[in-house]
Amino acid sequence: MMIRYVFRNRFFSHLYLLFSITACLAAKSLEKPKSKSLALLDEVIGELSPYHMVTADYKDGKILFKSDKDYKEAVSVGFFRIPIPKKIDAELLTKFAENIHPYAKEHKIGKLNVAEGFLESENNQTDRLTFERSNWAPYYPKNICEMGERLTKIATDVLLSIFEKIGIPKKDYAKASSGCSKNQGSPYLLFNCYNRDKSHCPFGVVPHADWSFVTLLLAWQAGLQAKIDGVYRPLVLEKGYLTINFGTPLERLTQYTKNPVKASWHRVKRQKKSDRLRTSTACFLDPNLLGNVHIYKKGKLISSMPTLDFFAQESNKIYKGQ
Numbered sequence: 001m002m003i004r005y006v007f008r009n010r011f012f013s014h015l016y017l018l019f020s021i022t023a024c025l026a027a028k029s030l031e032k033p034k035s036k037s038l039a040l041l042d043e044v045i046g047e048l049s050p051y052h053m054v055t056a057d058y059k060d061g062k063i064l065f066k067s068d069k070d071y072k073e074a075v076s077v078g079f080f081r082i083p084i085p086k087k088i089d090a091e092l093l094t095k096f097a098e099n100i101h102p103y104a105k106e107h108k109i110g111k112l113n114v115a116e117g118f119l120e121s122e123n124n125q126t127d128r129l130t131f132e133r134s135n136w137a138p139y140y141p142k143n144i145c146e147m148g149e150r151l152t153k154i155a156t157d158v159l160l161s162i163f164e165k166i167g168i169p170k171k172d173y174a175k176a177s178s179g180c181s182k183n184q185g186s187p188y189l190l191f192n193c194y195n196r197d198k199s200h201c202p203f204g205v206v207p208h209a210d211w212s213f214v215t216l217l218l219a220w221q222a223g224l225q226a227k228i229d230g231v232y233r234p235l236v237l238e239k240g241y242l243t244i245n246f247g248t249p250l251e252r253l254t255q256y257t258k259n260p261v262k263a264s265w266h267r268v269k270r271q272k273k274s275d276r277l278r279t280s281t282a283c284f285l286d287p288n289l290l291g292n293v294h295i296y297k298k299g300k301l302i303s304s305m306p307t308l309d310f311f312a313q314e315s316n317k318i319y320k321g322q
Contacts, residue, residue, distance in 0.1 A: 053235060053236065053243070054077075056081070058085055063161035072259055075246070075254075076259070077228055077262065077264060081244060088147065088150060089143075090240075096144055097192065097281050098193060100118065100129040101193065112135070116132060124206060125198045127193050127194075128190055133148065136148055151216050151283035155284075156285060159285060162254075162261060166257050167257075176294055177213065188284040188286060190282045191281055192205075192278075192282070194279070208265065210248065214244065215282055216282065218281040219278070224268055226245075227265040252294075252310070290308075
C-alpha cells in the first residue's frame with residue numbers, strides 16, 4: 001500500500017511539470033522594470049500602512065478563532081496567524097533555510113525538474129530548495145522530513161476547521177479536500193533564501209496567489225505584503241507565530257458560501273543589500289493532482305474541473321496580471 005502511495009505521488013509530481021513549464025515560460029516574458037523604477041517602487045511600498053493579522057489558537061487539532069468577527073476577517077483577507085506549536089522546531093527550519101546553498105552543494109542537489117530541487121529564480125530574488133513529499137526522504141535530512149509531516153498535519157487541521165465552519169459534512173471531507181483529509185494530497189515543503197545581489201528584480205517574490213488549499217509560512221523578517229481592499233499592505237510578522245494563508249482551490253470551493261474564503265494575492269518586497277538576510281519556510285497543502293477541484297453550493301459538492309486544468313487556468317491569471 002505504501003509503495004503504491006509513494007509511486008502515485010511521484011507520478012503526481014511529474015504531472016505537475018506540465019503546467020509548471022507553462023508558468024515558468026510565462027514568467028520569463030514578464031518585463032523587468034528599469035533600475036530607476038525600483039527606488040520609486042520601494043518608496044511607495046514603504047509608505048503603506050502595516051496590517052496586523054488576526055491571531056487564532058491551535059488546540060487539539062482545531063483552529064479556534066477568538067470571535068466570529070475574527071474568523072470573518074481572516075477569510076475575507078486570506079491571512080491569519082497562530083502561535084507556533086511546541087512540536088515545530090522553528091530554529092531548526094530557519095537555520096536550514098539559511099544554509100540551503102551549502103547543503104545543496106554538499107549533497108549535490110541540483111534542479112531535479114522545473115518544480116523541484118535547488119532552483120535559482122530569474123524573476124525573483126529567491127534561491128529555493130523544494131520537494132513534493134514523495135521526495136522528502138531522499139533529499140531532506142530526517143529531522144526536516146519530520147517537521148514537514150508535522151506542518152502538513154497542521155495545514156490539514158486548518159483546512160478541516162474551515163470545512164467545519166462552512167458546514168461541509170464530514171463524509172464529504174475527502175472529496176472536498178481532493179484527498180488531503182486522508183493524507184492523499186500533494187504537500188510541498190519549500191525553503192527560500194533571498195539573494196540580495198539580484199538587484200535587477202523588482203520584487204523579492206512577484207505578486208501571486210497560492211495554488212494550495214492552505215499555506216503555512218515561517219518568516220520573521222519584514223517584506224511580506226498582501227493585497228487588502230485593492231492595495232498591497234505590509235504584514236506585521238513576529239517571532240513565535242506561523243503565518244497562514246488560503247489558496248485558490250479553497251477560494252473556488254467556498255465561493256457560494258455565506259463567508260467565502262479569499263485566496264490572498266501577496267508578494268515580497270525587494271531585498272536591498274543592506275537588509276538583513278531574509279529566509280522563509282513554506283508548507284503547501286496542494287490538492288491531489290489527478291483529482292478534481294470542487295465547489296460547495298447549496299449543501300452539495302459539485303465537481304468543478306480537473307485539478308491540472310484548474311492549475312493551468314490559475315497560472316494564466318497570475319502571469320497575465322489578473
